[in-house]
Amino acid sequence: MGRYWNEKIECMSREDMKKLQDERLVAQVRHVYDNVAYYRKMMDEKGVKPEDIRGTEDLHKLPFLTKADLREAYPYGLLAKPLSDCVRIQSTSGTTGKRVVAFYTQHDIDLWEDCCARAIVAAGGTRDDVCQVCYGYGLFTGGPGLNGGSHKVGCLTLPMSSGNTERQIQFMMDLQSTILCCTPSYAAYIGETLHDMGYGPDDIKLKAGIFGAEPWTEEMRREIEKLLGIKAYDIYGLTEISGPGVSFECEEQTGMHINEDHFIAEIIDPDTGEVLPEGSKGELVFTSITKEAFPLLRYRTRDICVLTREKCSCGRTLVKMSKPMGRTDDMLIIRGVNVFPSQIESVLLKMSNATPNYQIVVDRLNNSDTFEIMVELNDDMLSDTVKSIEELERKISSDIHSILGIKAKITLVEPKSIPRSEGKAVRVVDKRKLV
Amino acid sequence: MTIKQLSIFVENRPGRLSAITRLLGNNDIDIRAMSIADTKDFGILRLIVNHPDKALKVLKENNFSVTITNVIAIGIEDAPGGLAGAMETLYENNVSVEYMYAFISKTENIAYVIFRVENNENAAEALREAGYKILTADEIYDM
Structure with missing residues (x-):
């Protein structure tokens, strides 16, 4: 040979x-x-x-x-x-x-x-x-x-x-x-x-x-x-x-x-x-x-x-x-897995009557992909107890995990805090500079 | 019987509490009582104010995530064991407290306690029977 x-x-x-x-x-x-x-x-x-x-x-x-x-x-x-x-x-x-x-x-x-x-x-x-x-x-x-x-x-x-x-x-x-x-x-x-x-x-x-x-x-x-x-x-x-x-x-x-x-x-x-x-x-x-x-x-x-x-x-x-x-x-490949923003959207849609605004942030730290999803908390997701908000965070995280097979860090943020570009929310921020 | 409490989502980053309180101040909203529950990434600021509906509107207009929760307020004697008596009443009536906070009145020898419980009516009933004064919304807002 x-x-x-x-x-x-x-x-x-x-x-x-x-x-x-x-x-x-x-x-x-x-x-x-x-x-x-x-x-x-x-x-x-x-x-x-x-x-x-x-x-x-x-x-x-x-x-x-x-x-x-x-x-x-x-x-x-x-x-x-x-x-x-x-x-x-x-x-x-x-x-x-x-x-x-x-x-x-x-x-x-x-x-x-x-x-x-x-x-x-x-x-x-x-x-x-x-x-x-x-x-x-x-x-x-x-x-x-x-x-x-x-x-x-x-x-x-x-x-x-x-x-x-x-x-x-x-x-x-x-x-x-x-x-x-x-x-x-x-x-x-x-x-x-x-x-x-x-x-x-x-x-x-x-x-x-x-x-x-x-x-x-x-x-x-x-x-x-x-x-x-x-x-x-x-x-x-x-x-x-x-x-x-x-x-x-x-x-x-x-x-x-x-x-x-x-x-x-x-x-x-x-x-x-x-x-x-x-x-x-x-x-x-x-x-x-x-x-x-x-x-x-x-x-x-x-x-x-x-x-x-x-x-x-x-x-x-x-x-x-x-x-x-x-x-x-708009497909992203994160830790070898194909990820479409629409998949994130489908999970969030189940959490609230209105689709929450969100942003996917991907970076590469020590040669491994980091995957964070920032979600703007809207009024019907809000509760007066920490317990139920943390429960919501866990639910989003586990639903994302079961759909994509990889874990994302979920960060809840205040409404309108994700930057918009010309009125449109920026859905994906890929900091990996792979190309 | 119940009082409107504002629950505001606050991200853990510098200047957020300052922004909220300044906004309320500029709109002539007087804070009666407050508490904050915090985690690593965010907090929930709970406020009792003189004009809850106006405060809600102002906060929403300024893009805060805010919700109204109905809580109960009682007056207790501002003396050792004052709170313990009220807690015993709730305990004996199987009312569990989600969270609570207290403040002292300016004039009388009375302290006020805000309770967030599962069932406001049961809790109020039990406390009333035990001789505690349940504050009305107006009493709190006009304090």
């Missing part, structure tokens, strides 16, 4: 890759049209027939799918295989209304894990490595994806999941982990805890880390690398498309190679939907060309980034995407 998990694919010439994509796309469009009534209707409405798609150059003719479609079609509306052929469900972190669930056949799991294996090998992983996976396991794709990839590579896999940091470090030292997979903020936290416990990089055997599921900066990368004495690699993915491993970083650390034998990437103008030329900044759109159960065509990620085909020193020819530079919607 060399520097690539699948050299033939990862270093394939542009012409061969296009041929492969063309074949797969044509078959996939047929599969989706025949099996997914929801998308068939969209194609019919746009006047596109499967035979109109003869290759990637025809991709732009297909209609876009958005997260709203996924919610509308929940749970089975975009399923392209009988449930009896499916073996797994994964889900995105909850939203105000319905969650988004993705289905996988065994084939889909295999290709997803294969993508993760490519990421692990690109980070220097071999069968001699000990891979500690501290992404959450469960409905979240982080843990299962990297776990599967690690198995494929043949690493000794430690399925730690997140939390219990001192135990993580104990295992890391006792079992000599060489590769760490988790969110970048958790990696930094592990690094800081290691130092707090009186150890340093020389006391562990880690050489590489594969970090994703939340935005992070170059500065943070250097800090993690220093804290843990490793090389830190970025990984990108989304549940709708499969999970982590849609794209991954190589040793050049200048963007993530997209596994384009499975996922075709486009950059579009988020306002017009027009496809933009290589090198333009725009919304990233993925078409899944090999998945069986949940094959999304032209799915809008809402992530803003740039694609480049410039030659990479690693030898891979797979197109590279930049780190996401922002979002086309």
Whole structure:
């Protein structure tokens, strides 16, 4: 095993890759049209027939799918295989209304894990490595994806999941982990805890880390690398498309190679939907060309980034995407969890007759996200006893926790004390400066 | 029988109490009694004033979160054991007190106690039967 998990694919010439994509796309469009009534209707409405798609150059003719479609079609509306052929469900972190669930056949799991294996090998992983996976396991794709990839590579896999940091470090030292997979903020936290416990990089055997599921900066990368004495690699993915491993970083650390034998990437103008030329900044759109159960065509990620085909020193020819530079919607990623202001609003709406004014303040303190929600106390939330106001605070906090899965500090403030900008309340203050 | 108490939400930051009391002063509102309950992040200022409805309006106009709570006030003898007697009466009648505060009158040898209880009627009844004087709203406001 060399520097690539699948050299033939990862270093394939542009012409061969296009041929492969063309074949797969044509078959996939047929599969989706025949099996997914929801998308068939969209194609019919746009006047596109499967035979109109003869290759990637025809991709732009297909209609876009958005997260709203996924919610509308929940749970089975975009399923392209009988449930009896499916073996797994994964889900995105909850939203105000319905969650988004993705289905996988065994084939889909295999290709997803294969993508993760490519990421692990690109980070220097071999069968001699000990891979500690501290992404959450469960409905979240982080843990299962990297776990599967690690198995494929043949690493000794430690399925730690997140939390219990001192135990993580104990295992890391006792079992000599060489590769760490988790969110970048958790990696930094592990690094800081290691130092707090009186150890340093020389006391562990880690050489590489594969970090994703939340935005992070170059500065943070250097800090993690220093804290843990490793090389830190970025990984990108989304549940709708499969999970982590849609794209991954190589040793050049200048963007993530997209596994384009499975996922075709486009950059579009988020306002017009027009496809933009290589090198333009725009919304990233993925078409899944090999998945069986949940094959999304032209799915809008809402992530803003740039694609480049410039030659990479690693030898891979797979197109590279930049780190996401922002979002086309108001979604925040806090401690790896997707947070929409509307979710906060739905919780507050239950507390009062009038939606209270609020402000989300996100910052990064010691490489970990802080999450505070300031809520203007209105008259029908007020009581003359401290007990009932503290009860209200607790209720907001626990409702937020149960919807988002992460805790927020709730601060009640006086009416009209949250600054307005041109009469409109500023809903989000993100001090993390991630872009 | 009951008296209107203003309960005002106050953030723990400098100048808030000063702003509230100055606002009331400028509007000719006289404070009869007050207490404050505080936590790490906020406090609730409770006030008995001469014109509660006017005070409520003024505070709301100035963006304070404020609510009216009905409380009862009694007069007790300003002497050792004066309060203890009233508390025993409430205890014997199973009235639990959410919070309370007291103030002394300017002339007579009497102290006044404001009670916030679950059921004002039960509490007032018990106290009245025990011989305590329940103050009317006018008596307090015009004091």
